[in-house]
Amino acid sequence: MIGWRAYAAVGLGSALGTTLRYQLSLALLALPVPLFPWATLAVNILGAWLIAAFAALAAGRAHGRVARWQPFLVAGFCGGFTTFSLFGLETLQLVLLGHPWRAAVYVLVSVALWLAAAWHGHGVGRRVAATG
Amino acid sequence: MELEATGLLLVAIGGALGGMARLAVGDAVARGLGSAFPWGTLVVNLSGALAMGGLVGALGLPVDMPGLSWQLLAIGLLGGYTTVSSFSLQTLTLWQQRRPLAALANVAVTLVAGLLALLLGWWLAGGAT
Numbered sequence: 494m495i496g497w498r499a500y501a502a503v504g505l506g507s508a509l510g511t512t513l514r515y516q517l518s519l520a521l522l523a524l525p526v527p528l529f530p531w532a533t534l535a536v537n538i539l540g541a542w543l544i545a546a547f548a549a550l551a552a553g554r555a556h557g558r559v560a561r562w563q564p565f566l567v568a569g570f571c572g573g574f575t576t577f578s579l580f581g582l583e584t585l586q587l588v589l590l591g592h593p594w595r596a597a598v599y600v601l602v603s604v605a606l607w608l609a610a611a612w613h614g615h616g617v618g619r620r621v622a623a624t625g
Numbered sequence: 626m627e628l629e630a631t632g633l634l635l636v637a638i639g640g641a642l643g644g645m646a647r648l649a650v651g652d653a654v655a656r657g658l659g660s661a662f663p664w665g666t667l668v669v670n671l672s673g674a675l676a677m678g679g680l681v682g683a684l685g686l687p688v689d690m691p692g693l694s695w696q697l698l699a700i701g702l703l704g705g706y707t708t709v710s711s712f713s714l715q716t717l718t719l720w721q722q723r724r725p726l727a728a729l730a731n732v733a734v735t736l737v738a739g740l741l742a743l744l745l746g747w748w749l750a751g752g753a754t
Binding site: 495499500503504505506507508509510511512514515516518537540541543544545548567568569571572573574575576577578579580581582584585586589600604607608610611612615 | 633636637638639640641642643644645647648649652670673674676677678681686696699700701703704705706707708709710711712713714716717732735736739740743744747
């Protein structure tokens, strides 16, 4: 069973990540850029980088204090910050607005950059764990 | 200003509930199906996409500024429930475990079934008509 502490930590982290994602989307909405889901693309790349860096760091320091932050940071913050449902919705929205090619580019670029970010973050986390 | 604060609060509450729901569902699925493949994240993302489609079918797409129910349910609850970070890390882990087919399947099934689930939810809620 997962204890109430883990639920509280995940709920708090997720609230924080979700709020930050929303604030970022409002900030980017004000920029004069072409119609494209920039904010969701950015949060998902950042979140993928962060979760992989943290996982590698925590794995490198088995009994350290790092792993204790896992529910708050990983399942909480990173999980709430990134979003798959809004990514899918924005893809559908681009198609409905008559931009099927933008939708296709959005999906392909997103997946490639999520995975590249996770790969890069993992390397950085491992190096940091090795130095400390 | 007051409306902005209300919206922010609703997003935060939705995000907290969504994150805790993700933990509960992910844990239940992993206990049922094992953790050799990231079934938990897959079930979370597919069910979240289905629900998002249903929500859009019921509420319609936000045209200008999102309303309070959209902030609570779409941006907060479903936005916080689904995740790209765990999906990316788990795909990377499958690849590092020398299971390229499992990694590829995770990506393909998440994307294809995710978009289909969204369309299905939209259609079920009467959005396509």
